Amino acid sequence: MSLVSSETTDHRASRSAPAPADSFEATFRAAHRRRLRRAAGWRIALNIAGLVLFVIAWELIPRYSTWINEVLFPPPSQVFATFVPLLLSGQILDDIRVSLVRAASGFGVALGLGIGAGVLTARLAWLQYLLEPLLHGFRSIPAIALIPLCILWFGIGEVSKTALIAWGAFFPLWITTFIGVRDVNPIYLRSAACLGAGRLTTLFLVVLPAALPFILTGIRQALSVSLVVLVAAEMSGASSGIAHMMSEGHQLFRVDIMFIGLAVLGAVGFLVDRAFVAIARRLFPWYQITS
Amino acid sequence: MSADAALIAAERVSQVYAGRDGTPNWALRDVSLRIGRGEFVCLIGPSGCGKTTLLHLIAGFVRPTSGTVSFAGAPITGPGPERVVVFQDYALFAWMTARQNVEFGLRTRGVPRAERRRQALRALERVGLPHAADRYPHELSGGMRQRVAVARALVVEPEVLLMDEPFAAVDAMTRQTLQEDLLRLWQETGVSVVFVTHNVDEAAFLAQRVVVMGAHPGTLRTDLAIDAPHPRERGSARFAELYAEIAGALAGHHGRRAA
Numbered sequence: 030m031s032l033v034s035s036e037t038t039d040h041r042a043s044r045s046a047p048a049p050a051d052s053f054e055a056t057f058r059a060a061h062r063r064r065l066r067r068a069a070g071w072r073i074a075l076n077i078a079g080l081v082l083f084v085i086a087w088e089l090i091p092r093y094s095t096w097i098n099e100v101l102f103p104p105p106s107q108v109f110a111t112f113v114p115l116l117l118s119g120q121i122l123d124d125i126r127v128s129l130v131r132a133a134s135g136f137g138v139a140l141g142l143g144i145g146a147g148v149l150t151a152r153l154a155w156l157q158y159l160l161e162p163l164l165h166g167f168r169s170i171p172a173i174a175l176i177p178l179c180i181l182w183f184g185i186g187e188v189s190k191t192a193l194i195a196w197g198a199f200f201p202l203w204i205t206t207f208i209g210v211r212d213v214n215p216i217y218l219r220s221a222a223c224l225g226a227g228r229l230t231t232l233f234l235v236v237l238p239a240a241l242p243f244i245l246t247g248i249r250q251a252l253s254v255s256l257v258v259l260v261a262a263e264m265s266g267a268s269s270g271i272a273h274m275m276s277e278g279h280q281l282f283r284v285d286i287m288f289i290g291l292a293v294l295g296a297v298g299f300l301v302d303r304a305f306v307a308i309a310r311r312l313f314p315w316y317q318i319t320s
Numbered sequence: 321m322s323a324d325a326a327l328i329a330a331e332r333v334s335q336v337y338a339g340r341d342g343t344p345n346w347a348l349r350d351v352s353l354r355i356g357r358g359e360f361v362c363l364i365g366p367s368g369c370g371k372t373t374l375l376h377l378i379a380g381f382v383r384p385t386s387g388t389v390s391f392a393g394a395p396i397t398g399p400g401p402e403r404v405v406v407f408q409d410y411a412l413f414a415w416m417t418a419r420q421n422v423e424f425g426l427r428t429r430g431v432p433r434a435e436r437r438r439q440a441l442r443a444l445e446r447v448g449l450p451h452a453a454d455r456y457p458h459e460l461s462g463g464m465r466q467r468v469a470v471a472r473a474l475v476v477e478p479e480v481l482l483m484d485e486p487f488a489a490v491d492a493m494t495r496q497t498l499q500e501d502l503l504r505l506w507q508e509t510g511v512s513v514v515f516v517t518h519n520v521d522e523a524a525f526l527a528q529r530v531v532v533m534g535a536h537p538g539t540l541r542t543d544l545a546i547d548a549p550h551p552r553e554r555g556s557a558r559f560a561e562l563y564a565e566i567a568g569a570l571a572g573h574h575g576r577r578a579a
């Protein structure tokens with residue numbers, strides 16, 4: 030009798046045992062996910078609150094103060110009223126597109142050349158010694174100083190803008206790649222050599238991934254340099270683009286248009302950086318990028 | 321092991337590094353050593369006596385200043401998959417999962433993806449880590465990382481494993497299991513092992529032969545044959561004897577010379 034009952038309890042226990050374990054894990058996971066979601070939601074809410082507070086202050090201060098001229102410092106409501114027709118006519122999107130294409134082409138050229146030059150100068154000592162005086166000398170020339178010359182040589186067309194942006198973005202890419210590749214832990218290279226890796230395999234599977242933290246830093250710097258040079262180049266001679274729109278606003282004494290340009294540049298810069306972090310996280314899960 | 325069938329032969333090898341002011345620093349001086357196929361040899365000696373230098377000469381990372389190092393009768397000209405090194409730590413590629421690390425040596429020879437994967441998982445099973453295949457090195461403990469490093473080395477079927485204080489950075493308990501597993505893998509695969517350590521207990525537990533080195537300049541002092549069968553019982557009287565013999569040789573007394 031007692032034997033039978035103990036058998037049935039055992040049976041029940043063993044059969045129901047997995048269920049509580051599963052449900053514990055499920056609730057634990059769910060709670061963890063909830064916590065993460067709540068933290069992310071809280072962050073976004075504060076991000077938005079910061080923006081809203083800024084806009085409110087900007088709206089109220091020119092309106093209620095006596096020392097700010099609203100023509101020189103228009104409130105957001107006025108800027109927005111100017112912005113809507115520009116948006117609806119598609120004009121501003123055209124300018125954004127033109128500017129982004131310029132920045133992307135200059136950055137793209139610099140990405141290939143900068144990483145290539147960084148890898149080669151870090152791996153070939155003779156090339157490094159040959160090029161280092163030139164590269165360091167040119168690196169100290171701000172891209173902006175080259176604008177007049179560039180316009181003289183290439184005119185105000187796309188070539189001169191791409192060249193200027195590429196120039197500015199090249200140096201951070203070159204120098205970070207150079208440092209990253211030069212400082213690859215020799216144990217990685219020796220492990221690869223032991224395991225039979227040739228030059229190309231070592232480059233793509235070992236050297237570049239090992240140098241990646243540096244290269245990503247260079248890419249991030251180069252992205253922001255690209256936007257700076259873009260604006261400078263567009264302001265000194267262009268017939269389209271965000272900064273061109275701003276210089277037109279300047280000539281027409283339309284501060285609201287200039288403000289729209291600033292807001293667009295800020296938003297584009299911010300979104301480009303976010304996109305960079307998101308793409309890098311996705312592509313390189315082992316490398317934790319802080320945002 | 322018969323010396324004639326030597327797998328590795330170092331003949332009067334010297335390695336001199338330039339000090340910062342240009343003074344010659346004899347990392348190794350006139351070292352001759354023969355290691356046979358399937359042997360398990362421990363190199364032991366104080367820090368700076370040239371253990372790593374000797375291992376790197378065999379690996380082909382550096383060329384000797386004078387003398388020759390040859391492998392299977394031919395002079396060594398560079399690193400190669402028949403002589404794989406297991407480093408002390410931080411040698412796993414941080415951007416690859418455990419499985420991808422193990423696959424690396426197969427990838428360099430163009431083994432197709434599915435086959436590569438199958439062999440890597442089998443190698444991870446052999447070192448007791450099938451469940452860690454998809455983890456990155458930073459998600460593994462020190463002992464697990466060294467297991468992956470051993471799996472990564474063994475998957476290319478080397479003729480000799482060159483191990484440079486591979487278990488020095490893990491805790492004592494883990495070290496003992498790693499040592500036992502290494503002995504098992506050595507017996508299963510028949511690979512030769514050259515194992516650098518500065519730990520007498522480790523040498524007494526593992527080696528068939530202990531080469532004791534001295535520093536300034538780096539030389540071979542004593543070559544001890546350890547004719548105790550594996551596995552060795554750490555608490556036994558025989559083990560205590562081996563320990564005392566190696567420790568004595570290290571301290572400078574003369575040990576029994578290998579045949």
Ligand SMILES: Nc1ncnc2c1ncn2[C@@H]1O[C@H](COP(=O)(O)OP(=O)(O)O)[C@@H](O)[C@H]1O
Nearest residue numbers: 337338345347366367368369370371372373374
């Ligand atoms: N790349 C190097 N350049 C200069 N000196 C070195 C180099 N590698 C090792 N040495 C010197 O050679 C000697 C032996 O070093 P090593 O082989 O690392 O000894 P161990 O591994 O036994 O501690 C030491 O005096 C060390 O300073």
Ligand SMILES: [Mg+2]
Nearest residue numbers: 371372373484
């Ligand atoms: Mg050493």
